[in-house]
Amino acid sequence: MREDNAVNDMQEKLVNAGYIAERSLSSTLLLFTELQRPLLLEGDAGVGKTEIARVLSQVFACPLIRLQCYEGLDVNSAVYEWNYQHQLLAIKLLEQDHVSAQNAEQQIFSEQYLLQRPLLQAITQQQSPVLLIDEIDRADEEFEAYLLELLSDFQVSVPEIGTIPATSRPYVILTSNGTRELSDALRRRCLYHYVEYPEFDKELRIVNARIPDIGPQLARQVVAFVQELRKLDLRKKPGIAETLDWAAALLRLDVNTLDSDVQTIMDSLVCLLKTREDSYNLGELEVQRLMAKAV
């Protein structure tokens, strides 16, 4: 029973921080905090992967450090960089003071002139932060290999100063959208959770929590409509963010129930359908069918 309580606690904390999670996710997150392994989150875009990291930082009351990956990400923008401008100015000043070259070198290559980028920042905090490495699949393999090394040793070596050991172990969360397949080594090192599109009940709770003004009837219809929409063969399925956008848009348009005006609904679908093909393929008849089902 004790363990169940722990999971319930976690779930409750997440809800208080504004995130509605299934029990299985709460259980994984609990484990994640206990095992101190990195957590790899996968799932379609818009299911709330990034949000989990933000909420966790709130639950632990610790800073969130985010590293957005992109192709060509390198050590200079991920780990550290020297502050060249400062160094040059310092050299000028030291020249005036007639400091010996050796001393000068020691001075300008000190931590004072080191710019910390997210990864170095994450391991030198007083308190363990949540480190979010977003869309790791966008970075290239070389960076992935470097990350693996960092995640096992928790230290960074800077040739000019030496090794900087970690003062705290960050909670590492990685997210991936499957742009390319990740290496087995990285996958193996991580806990794994696949975040699915939410079930009807969960999505309804999310909509109610985020847009309190929405009436119970419209909320129910909106969620039912989106759930049906996801079953269609779309190129880009709407995520939770899209559902929320759409609900807010409908509120703005003074729509109280989905069975009102087809044209208004059609116009508001720009919130849900994000590619030309999808909005082209979804004709009025199809929308009416979905609306009838949702109502």
Next chain:
Amino acid sequence: MTTLATNDSKSDMSGLIQARLVEFVRLARDNDFQVGVAEEVDAQRVAASCGIMNSQRLRWGLRALLCSEQQDWARFDELFDAYWLPGNVKSHYQPMPSAAMQSELNGKTNVQNSAQSSIAAADTPGHGDGSDAADDGAREGASAGENLATMDFQQMTETSQMRAMERLVESLARFMRRRAIRRYRSGKQGRRIHLRATLRNSLRFGGTPLNLVFRARRKRQPRLILIVDVSRSMSMYSYLFLRFARGLLNVFSDASAFAYHTRLVPISETLRHSDLFRVRSSLAMISQGWSGGTRIGECLGSFNDDYARLLNSRSIVIVISDGLDTGEPEDLTRQLGLIKARCRKLIWLNPLLGRQGYEPKTRSMLAALPLIDLFAPAHNLQSLKNLESELIAL
């Protein structure tokens, strides 16, 4: 394990549970889950944290620990139930879940062997021929399956081999990009400072070079255009080539792919889709082809009509086909000539060329030969790998 199971009442309970956990982790490993010794240890911590009596939490915990991709996620429950829930004695469980449904007992040893061999291949990267790994140590994808590298695609029958090959083909495509880009990047990474411009800029700071000016890179990647034959005669190969095309598309920023049989279809969008499952099923559909004869000339003609704008001085056109054609050879040469005139390089890959004793004697192939810059075999990994230098030399 049976001895453990019989003395359970007397022996230490926790010891038994530990052994059962370790056994479960090993079972997962035998089923192609990516787990190692570290996971055996951590499984104990998971069990301690989740509580062994709470099956739901134990399931979730072990799932998070042992799974590493979506496929694992989907089949974990089956494995967990089979091992932990009463009524399922372990020996009834087959090492490969898909095989378990097809054959009950007689296929067991066979399946086990193939599972083990694929694991062995996956666990020892760089074990094959060390010579090609030596130059930069980045060839893990290709050298892990050295034995697969020289095997004809056509001879691959088992699904596990096929899967391994799919992965290899994609990672090979990815590796090609790395090579191509490494050259392209060396300009950027070696980033030479443009001294003259830097000094000029520094004049207003009294000669201190506060703003550095770098030399811009020049090299550009080639534009790739793949045209894949998916006719009946190519059916043994086309699926793999489509995977290869997917790999290339994902990594070359400027690439497009087409499939043809009786008509030409652009498939770049389908291939670029990030959902592997959907890509797989649509690839399977595309690679089945349509009925009717292959008309290469006509299809290339519709390429010229609709997509000729893709061709420029840095595009490489790769046609993958066995050259078996029901159309007129004149038509083919005319269309190929049009393409050839507008692109940098025209490559024709023929999977039949790798076979012993094959000579391109069909009328179409003979007619096409003079126009082709590179006529190469494409029947196994090795032959695809050899393409790399052609793609870089631009």
